[in-house]
Amino acid sequence: DLEIGRLAADTNPEAYPHEEKDLKSLLNAHKSWTNSKQADEILKRWPACMSEFVRVFPKDFKAAVQAAIDRGEHTPIGSMREYLPSQEALNDHSSKQRIRKQPKVRRSSFEDDSVPVSMDIEDVALFQKTTKGNRPQKIEDAKLVATSNRGFLEVDRGDLPKRGVEERVSDFKEILAKKDEVAVQTQASRCMDCGTPFCHQSVTDKSGCPLGNLIPEWNDLVRKGAWFDAFKRLMATNNFPEFTGRVCPAPCEGACTLGIIDDPVAIKSVELSIIDKAYEMGWMVPSPPKVRTDKRIVIVGSGPCGLAAADQLNKMGHRVTVLERADRIGGLMMYGVPNMKTDKMDVVQRRVDIMKREGITFVTGPAGRVAESMEAHIEGTNMGPRASQLLEEYDAVLLAVGATVARDMQSVPGRDLSGIHLAMDYLTHNTKALLDGGDVSNKWRRWWGAKKNGMDPKTLDAKDKKVIVIGGGDTGNDCIGTAVRQGAKAVVNLELMGKPPKQRAPHNPWPHWPMVFKVDYGHEEAANQCNNDQDIRHYGALTKEFLDDGHGNVKGIKMVNVRWEKIDGQMRMMEQPGSEKIIEADLILLALGFLGPENPLAAAFGVDMDERGNYKALYQKSEGDFQTSNPKVFAAGDCRRGQSLVVWAIKEGRDAATAVNSYLTNEYPA
Ligand SMILES: Cc1cc2nc3c(=O)[nH]c(=O)nc-3n(C[C@H](O)[C@H](O)[C@H](O)COP(=O)(O)OP(=O)(O)OC[C@H]3O[C@@H](n4cnc5c(N)ncnc54)[C@H](O)[C@@H]3O)c2cc1C
Ligand code: SF4
Structure with a gap:
């Protein structure tokens, strides 16, 4: 039983301030794809034609919103009042329709037929509320899992188990414990094929899987135990599920339909x-192309974007x-994301080795460093090829060099004191020292830093130090996890923004990525190991000064x-009078995000920069995308879109490969 209300161009509902923008970007995406x-036509008349769109309200939902308003609740559901069609709109027959349907009852295949076991969505919500947390996370009998069609009704969400904190902080091995197949x-059986899966698409770039992973399909195959078929479906859209399965923040789960009434599918x-x-079974084997063309492509940068493009073009x-x-x-999958999140040898290098055997040539170190400038080349600081050489020798160039310029705190007094480091220097140094040492087990320290890598290991070692990590994102969390493993005495994490809410805020509705309070592995470990199980994060914390110990070393902030x-x-920051305080530290790590790619390389290739300081390239989800101001040069990944995610880097690498191929095969003019 539904009511339909019209959208108006001039409304600016509290509940969903981005509505107009989102709707417009959906239309743009639809137009460019189809x-x-x-x-x-609609876009030409935008935004006046917004009133031709309707919102659809189940009547029960309307009643629930009204009840929340009557109770005076300022909850997300209470603020949905902005959405409700006004009485005038309902009286106006042109803007009102009523749809009545008989509730559907679906029977389980293994339950008594006389009992109605499936319910309307509203009843399901009620049912979930009463049983959530009481359902098992695993059904022991795999046959029952394969044949049951009751999915989430009978099963609670369960993520892959992690090793216990005590055990995992003693080494740099992956944090995940052994998987239980059943x-x-x-x-996987919790996914009941909702029909319109928001999880597997990213229409507005803000929800669902950017890669278009065929999630309901492989969920169903896994449920039935058809692992090989599931593997084939997965590889059809994702070059590196071994990366995304470990590090992706899973926007798909934020957009899972089940997430509206219950925990989303894992x-x-x-x-x-x-x-x-697939690796265990030996299904991941090199599969070189049967035929080679004479086209030569050089890719600068070997992050997930460069690797995905290389894989596709090969x-x-x-x-x-x-x-x-x-x-x-x-x-950053090698030097950036730490070993405990993705094993460098067993996961990243394992895949690179397969790609080598498929025929891709990799050049690393000084010989693989593309000269940012003629001066660098002449001075000998750079032994790799110059841009002009690459443009001459190859048919196309793809820049996938990442967003490597870190945001710093140069304007804060005391920034030059010894003991303050950029997060990436710290993380890279630790991973390199581990890999050079060759041991990530709990004996790692015996070999760690044996090769000096140009840095004194002690300066970048958190052992017995009081550590402050400034910045509350993924990079900050990785610094925290690393510092705990190195044996930090205390770890504090400072974040400038306020603490996120426990549940979605009204302006952050499903299916968008939920911006809610989360506890990542590093936060859990630091609380447990260094802070009597209390969270180490301070929100709304502004650094005023780095303090000197009198010998040029930092002693706190x-x-x-x-x-x-x-x-x-506009959001404005207000300092709270009298709240100044000092926190002691002898190691401070700056994890404040990245400003963009390095500029000189773009200049060397004749590539324009955009207004945000990224490499400028077309990006309209259509022909010619990723091509820069130099037609032979393409740019993709973090260097084009700005600091982002591994899943987006893979997506851009795949799409850039398609664009390069079209360019090489003359499907569109140079
Ligand atoms: C510490 C950290 C943790 C992160 N954790 C996550 C996470 O958990 N989940 C997630 O989804 N994302 C995470 N990210 C973001 C993610 O890693 C990036 O979005 C992604 O790696 C970008 O891929 P890319 O291929 O565009 O660039 P990058 O991975 O940055 O690769 C670019 C490569 O280009 C090389 N290069 C640069 N200039 C030159 C040159 N002149 N010559 C030759 N080579 C050059 C660089 O050395 C680098 O190896 C994290 C980032 C950091 C820093
Ligand atoms: S790549 Fe990320 S968004 Fe896509 S299915 Fe995997 S976890 Fe979800």
Whole structure:
């Protein structure tokens, strides 16, 4: 039983302030993918034609919102009042329709037929509320899992188990424990093929899987134990599920339809289990192309974007060379994301070895470093090729060099004191020292730092130190986890923004990525090991000064609490008088994000920069995408879109490969 209310161009509902923008980006996406004339017409009349769109309200939902308003609740559901069609709108027959349907009852295949076991969505919500937390996470009998069609009704969400904190902080091995196959099948069975899966698409770039992973399909195959078929479906859209299954924040789960009434399906856990099983079973083997073309492509940068593009172009039969200035291939998947999140040898290098055997050439170290400038080349600081050489020798160039310029705190007094480091220097040094030592087990320290790598290991060792990590994102969390493993005495994490809410805020509705409070592995470990199980994070914390111990070393910071207030439509930071305090530290790590790629390389290739300081390239989800101001040069990944995620880097690498192929095969003019 539904009511339909019209959207109006001039409303600005509290509940969903981005509505107009989202709707417009959906239309733009539809137009670019389908060439729809209708979408084009609508966009020409935008935003006046917003009133031709309708919101659809189940009547029960309307009643629930009204009840929340009557109770005076300022909850997300209470603020949905902005959505409700006004009485005038309902009286106006042109804007009102009523749809009545008989509730559907679906029977389970293994339950008594006389009992109605499936319910309306509203009843399901009620049912979930009463039983959530009481359902098992695993059904022992795999046959029952394969034949049951009761899915989430009978099973609670369960993620892949992690090793206990005490055990895992003693080494740098992956934090995940051994997987239980039937438990994963049970979890996959929670997906009941909702019909319009928001999880597997990213129409507005803000929800669902950017890769278009065929999630409901492989969930169903895993449920039935058809692991090989699931593996094939997974590889059809994702070059590196062994990366995303470990590090992706899983926007798919934020968009899972089940997430509206219950915990979403544990999609990422299923994805990782499929690919890890494929390796175990020996299904991941080199598969070089049968035919080679004479086209030569050079890819600069070997992060997930460069690797995905290399994999795709190699499969098309082109001759691919990847240049990487670091001593190991993988970009931030090698030096950035720490070993406990993704094993460097057993996961990243394992895949690079397969790609080598498929015919891709990798050049690392000084020989793989593309000269940023003629001066660098002449001075000998750079032994790799110059841009002009690459442009001459190859048919196309793809820049996938990442967003490597870190945000710093140069304007804060005391920044030059000894003991303050950029997060990436710290993380890279630790991983390199581990890999050079060759041991990530609990005996890692015996070999760690044996090779000096140009840095004194002690300066970047958190052992017995008081550590402050500034920045509350993924990088900050990885610094925390690393510092705990190195034996830090205390770890504090400071974040400038306020503490996120426990549940979605009204302006952050499903299916968008939920911006809610989370506890990642590093936070859990630091609380447990260094802070009597209390969270180590301080929100709304502004650094005023780094303090000197009198010998040029940092001894702590002076900070002040801030509040964020919306003034004239803009969020403004207000310092709280009297909240100044000092926190002691002898190692401070700056994990403040990245500003963009390195500029000189773009200049060397004749590539324009965009207004945000990234490499400028077309990006309209259509022909010619990723091409820069130099037609022979393409740019993709973090260097084009700005600091982002592994899943987006893979997506851009795949799409850039398609664009390069079209360019090489003259499918569109140079
Ligand atoms: C510490 C950290 C943790 C992260 N954790 C996560 C996470 O958990 N989940 C997630 O989804 N994302 C995470 N990210 C983000 C993610 O790693 C990036 O979005 C992704 O790696 C970008 O891929 P890319 O291929 O575009 O660039 P990168 O991975 O940055 O690779 C670029 C490569 O280009 C090379 N290069 C640069 N200049 C040259 C040159 N002149 N010559 C030759 N080579 C060059 C660099 O050495 C580098 O190896 C994290 C980032 C950091 C820093
Ligand atoms: S790649 Fe990320 S978003 Fe896509 S299915 Fe895997 S976890 Fe979800």
